Amino acid sequence: MAESEQHSSAMPEITESQGKQWAVENDVFQIYRFFSSSSREDQDALLKLRRDNHIEYLNKGLRQLPASFCTLDANRPWLCYWIVHSLALLGESIDDADLEDNAIDFLSRCQDQNGGYGGGPGQLPHLATTYAAVNSLITIGGEKALSSINREKLYKFLLRMKVASGGFSMHDGGEVDVRACYTAISVASVLNIMDDDLVQDVGNFVLSCQTYEGGIAGEPGAEAHGGYSFCGLATLALINEVQRLDLPRFIDWLVFRQGVEGGFQGRTNKLVDGCYSFWQGGAFPLLQRLGSVVNEQLGIGTEEHTSISTEGVDSPDLSEDDPDHEGTSSQADKHFHPKGKGQTSDRSKVSLSDIGAEFLERNMDIPPLLQSAVLQDYILLCCQVPQGGLKDKPREHRDFYHTCYCLSGLSVCQHIWSKSLDSPPLPWAIRGPYSNLLEPIHPLYNVILDKYHEAHDFFSASEL
Amino acid sequence: MEEEWIPFRRRVEWSDVNPVPQDEGPNPIVPIAYKDEFVEVMDYFRAVYLADERSSRSLSLTAEAIRCNAGNYTVWHFRRLVLEALHLNLLHELDYLEHVAGDNPKNYQIWHHRRWVAGKIGADATVKELDFTRKVLSLDAKNYHAWSHRQWALQALGGWEGELDYCHHLLKKDVFNNSAWNQRYFVVTKSPFLGGLTAMRASEVCYTIEAIETNPENESPWRYLCGLYKDDTESWVTDPQVTSAIIKVLYMKANHVFALSTLLDLLCHGLKPNEALKRRTFHTNARGIEYTYDKFPFAKPTKYELPSPI
Numbered sequence: 001m002a003e004s005e006q007h008s009s010a011m012p013e014i015t016e017s018q019g020k021q022w023a024v025e026n027d028v029f030q031i032y033r034f035f036s037s038s039s040r041e042d043q044d045a046l047l048k049l050r051r052d053n054h055i056e057y058l059n060k061g062l063r064q065l066p067a068s069f070c071t072l073d074a075n076r077p078w079l080c081y082w083i084v085h086s087l088a089l090l091g092e093s094i095d096d097a098d099l100e101d102n103a104i105d106f107l108s109r110c111q112d113q114n115g116g117y118g119g120g121p122g123q124l125p126h127l128a129t130t131y132a133a134v135n136s137l138i139t140i141g142g143e144k145a146l147s148s149i150n151r152e153k154l155y156k157f158l159l160r161m162k163v164a165s166g167g168f169s170m171h172d173g174g175e176v177d178v179r180a181c182y183t184a185i186s187v188a189s190v191l192n193i194m195d196d197d198l199v200q201d202v203g204n205f206v207l208s209c210q211t212y213e214g215g216i217a218g219e220p221g222a223e224a225h226g227g228y229s230f231c232g233l234a235t236l237a238l239i240n241e242v243q244r245l246d247l248p249r250f251i252d253w254l255v256f257r258q259g260v261e262g263g264f265q266g267r268t269n270k271l272v273d274g275c276y277s278f279w280q281g282g283a284f285p286l287l288q289r290l291g292s293v294v295n296e297q298l299g300i301g302t303e304e305h306t307s308i309s310t311e312g313v314d315s316p317d318l319s320e321d322d323p324d325h326e327g328t329s330s331q332a333d334k335h336f337h338p339k340g341k342g343q344t345s346d347r348s349k350v351s352l353s354d355i356g357a358e359f360l361e362r363n364m365d366i367p368p369l370l371q372s373a374v375l376q377d378y379i380l381l382c383c384q385v386p387q388g389g390l391k392d393k394p395r396e397h398r399d400f401y402h403t404c405y406c407l408s409g410l411s412v413c414q415h416i417w418s419k420s421l422d423s424p425p426l427p428w429a430i431r432g433p434y435s436n437l438l439e440p441i442h443p444l445y446n447v448i449l450d451k452y453h454e455a456h457d458f459f460s461a462s463e464l
Numbered sequence: 465m466e467e468e469w470i471p472f473r474r475r476v477e478w479s480d481v482n483p484v485p486q487d488e489g490p491n492p493i494v495p496i497a498y499k500d501e502f503v504e505v506m507d508y509f510r511a512v513y514l515a516d517e518r519s520s521r522s523l524s525l526t527a528e529a530i531r532c533n534a535g536n537y538t539v540w541h542f543r544r545l546v547l548e549a550l551h552l553n554l555l556h557e558l559d560y561l562e563h564v565a566g567d568n569p570k571n572y573q574i575w576h577h578r579r580w581v582a583g584k585i586g587a588d589a590t591v592k593e594l595d596f597t598r599k600v601l602s603l604d605a606k607n608y609h610a611w612s613h614r615q616w617a618l619q620a621l622g623g624w625e626g627e628l629d630y631c632h633h634l635l636k637k638d639v640f641n642n643s644a645w646n647q648r649y650f651v652v653t654k655s656p657f658l659g660g661l662t663a664m665r666a667s668e669v670c671y672t673i674e675a676i677e678t679n680p681e682n683e684s685p686w687r688y689l690c691g692l693y694k695d696d697t698e699s700w701v702t703d704p705q706v707t708s709a710i711i712k713v714l715y716m717k718a719n720h721v722f723a724l725s726t727l728l729d730l731l732c733h734g735l736k737p738n739e740a741l742k743r744r745t746f747h748t749n750a751r752g753i754e755y756t757y758d759k760f761p762f763a764k765p766t767k768y769e770l771p772s773p774i
Contacts, residue, residue: 223608
C-alpha cells in the first residue's frame with residue numbers, strides 16, 4: 001500500500017484518457033477473471049454465441065422499431081443491412097417469403113428515379129445508404145432482389161457524386177470523405193459497373209488521407225481512424241492501387257490498435273469498441289492477400305517481380321513468437337501456402353470488374369496479424385447481451401450497428417486461419433463451441449460469401 | 465416536442481398546403497413507430513420540398529424537421545437551398561447551429577452544414593469557428609468532427625497564429641490525447657507561419673522526447689516522433705536523439721513495446737546499432753517473451769487454457 005501511494009504521488013495527475021481507459025480495463029478484466037475462475041463447463045457456456053436470442057432480437061427489429069428510432073429515419077437501408085447481414089452471418093435467411101418481398105419492395109421505394117438509394121422513401125440518394133441497400137439486396141439474393149437495382153441509373157448517380165479531388169460526395173452537396181469513396185467503389189465493383197471514369201483519381205484522394213501514424217483518416221490532415229482505414233484500404237484494393245499505400249506503416253499502426261482488452265480501438269489512445277472488430281479486424285484478411293505488395297515495399301523479393309506469385313518469397317513467420325500457439329507454426333505454414341504452385345496473376349492484367357473474385361483466389365502469404373482468439377473472447381464475453389444483440393463494450397447497450405459489426409468481426413476471426421474461405425475452419429480456430437461458427441464473408445464488401453458469388457454471377461452475365 | 469406545439473393542420477399559415485405522406489408501401493420492413501408530431505412535420509416537409517418552395521416558412525419548417533431528426537440530410541440540403549434563396553444573414557445560422565449541435569455533437573449533417581455556412585461567410589467567421597470548436601473540444605477533446613471542422617476552418621479561413629499553443633494547452637491537460645498530437649502535426653506541417661517540418665523538427669523532437677520520457681507508455685508521442693521524420697529516412701536512422709531516447713526507455717523497462725517497435729523500425733531502415741544499443745537490446749532479448757504477456761495478459765496459458773491445435 002505504502003509503496004503504491006508513494007508511487008502515485010510521484011506520478012503526474014491521471015489524465016482523462018488514462019482514467020477512462022483504466023475504467024474500461026477494469027470492467028473487461030473483471031469479466032475475464034470471472035471467466036478464468038469458472039469451471040470448464042461454465043466457460044463453454046460463457047463463450048457460447050447466443051444464436052437464438054440474437055436471431056430473435058434481429059427478427060423483431062426487422063418487423064417493428066420503437067419511436068426512439070426516429071433519429072435513424074434517414075438510415076433505414078442501413079438498419080435493413082445491419083439486420084439482414086447479421087441474420088445471414090448467423091446462417092438465417094429471412095424466414096418468410098412475404099418479408100423478403102416486403103424488403104425488396106421497401107428498398108425499391110428508397111431508390112431514386114435518377115439512381116441511387118436514399119435513407120428512406122423520397123429522400124435524396126446518398127452513397128452510404130446506397131451501399132447499405134445494395135448489400136441488403138445481395139444478401140437477400142435471388143433474381144427479384146438483384147434485378148430490382150437500376151444499375152444504369154446507379155452508375156450515373158455515382159458519376160454525379162464524383163468531385164474534382166478524385167473523391168466522392170456523399171450526396172448532392174454532401175461531405176467528401178473516404179467513406180464516400182468506399183461506398184461508391186464497393187457498389188460499383190460488386191454490381192460490375194466500374195470504369196475508368198469512376199476510378200479516376202480516387203487513389204490520390206485516399207492516399208492523401210494516410211497520416212503520419214500509418215492509418216487512414218476521413219479527410220486529409222485528420223486523425224487515423226479504424227472506420228476510414230478499412231474504407232481506404234478496401235477502396236484501394238478494389239481499384240487495384242493498394243501498392244501505392246505505405247503498407248508497412250499501415251500495418252504497424254493497425255496491429256497496435258488491438259489492446260489488452262482483446263478488442264480493437266478505433267484510434268490511438270481511444271477506448272476499445274466492438275464495432276472495430278470488423279473495421280480494424282476486417283483489414284487483416286485483406287492484408288493476408290497483399291503479401292507480395294508488402295514484400296515489394298519492404299524490398300524483400302526481387303526487382304523483376306511483376307507478378308503476384310509468391311512462390312519462393314519468404315513470408316514472415318510471426319506465429320513462432322506466439323507462445324500460445326507453440327507448434328502451430330508448421331501448421332500455419334501449410335495454411336499460408338495453399339496455392340503456391342503455378343498460380344500467377346499479373347496485377348496489370350486484372351480487369352476492374354474481376355477484382356472482387358480474383359482477390360479471393362490470391363495467395364495468403366501473410367499470416368493473420370491479429371490475435372484472433374482474444375478478439376473472439378472480447379466479442380463473446382464482453383460484447384454479447386445474453387438476451388440477444390451485441391454492443392460496444394461492457395456497460396453499453398446493444399444496437400443493430402454493433403450487432404452487425406461484432407458478428408462480422410467474429411466471422412473474420414473464425415475464418416482467418418483457413419486456407420480458403422470455402423473450407424470450414426479447424427476447431428482450434430473457433431473460440432467456444434464449434435456451433436459458434438458463422439458464415440464467411442467476402443472481406444472487401446462485407447456480404448456473405450455465398451451471396452457474393454450469386455451476385456457476381458448475376459451481374460457479370462450482364463454488362464451495362 | 466414542447467407541449468404547446470400546434471399541429472400544422474391547425475395553423476392558419478399552412479392551410480394552403482396539402483401534406484404528403486411517406487410512401488413506404490403497405491408492409492415496410494424496419495418500420496418505425498413514428499410519433500404523430502413526427503409524421504405531421506415530415507408530411508408537411510415533403511409537401512414544401514416537392515413543391516420546391518424556398519420561403520421563410522419553409523425555413524422554419526426545416527428547423528422543426530431537424531428537431532425531429534437532425535440526421536435527415538435531405539432536410540439540411542433543402543435548408544441550404546432556402547437559405548441561399550432568401551439571402552439571409554448567415555451569422556444567425558451559425559447561432560442556430562450552435563443551439564442544435566449541443567445535443568448532437570457527433571452528427572455528420574450539422575458539421576457539414578456548419579462548414580457550408582462558415583464557408584459562405586468567409587473570414588468573418590474565423591473567430592466564431594475557432595471558438596465554437598474549442599468549446600465542443602472542451603467537452604470532448606477527441607470529437608472527430610470538431611477536429612475536422614477546425615482543420616477546415618484554419619485552412620479555409622485562417623487563424624493559425626494561436627494553434628500551436630492550443631495544441632500545447634490540450635496536451636498539457638491530457639498528453640494521451642492523440643487528436644491533439646495529430647492537430648500538432650497538422651499545424652507543424654501546414655501552418656503558413658512556422659516554416660514547415662524542416663524548420664520545426666529540432667524543437668518538435670525535443671518536445672516529443674520529453675513527452676516520451678515522462679510517459680513512455682504513451683503511444684502517441686512515439687508515433688509523432690516517427691512522423692517528424694516522414695520522407696527523411698536518413699535523418700530518422702542517424703539522429704542520435706532518437707536512439708538515445710530509446711536506450712533511456714529500455715533502461716527503465718527492458719521490454720518496452722513502443723521503444724522496441726521504434727527500434728525495429730529504425731533497424732529496418734538501416735540503423736547501425738552502436739555499443740550502448742547492443743548492450744541494451746541484449747537485456748531485452750533475455751526477457752523477450754514477457755512482452756507478449758505484457759500486451760496480452762489474458763493470453764497467458766496459466767489464466768485459462770487456449771484450445772491447443774491438433
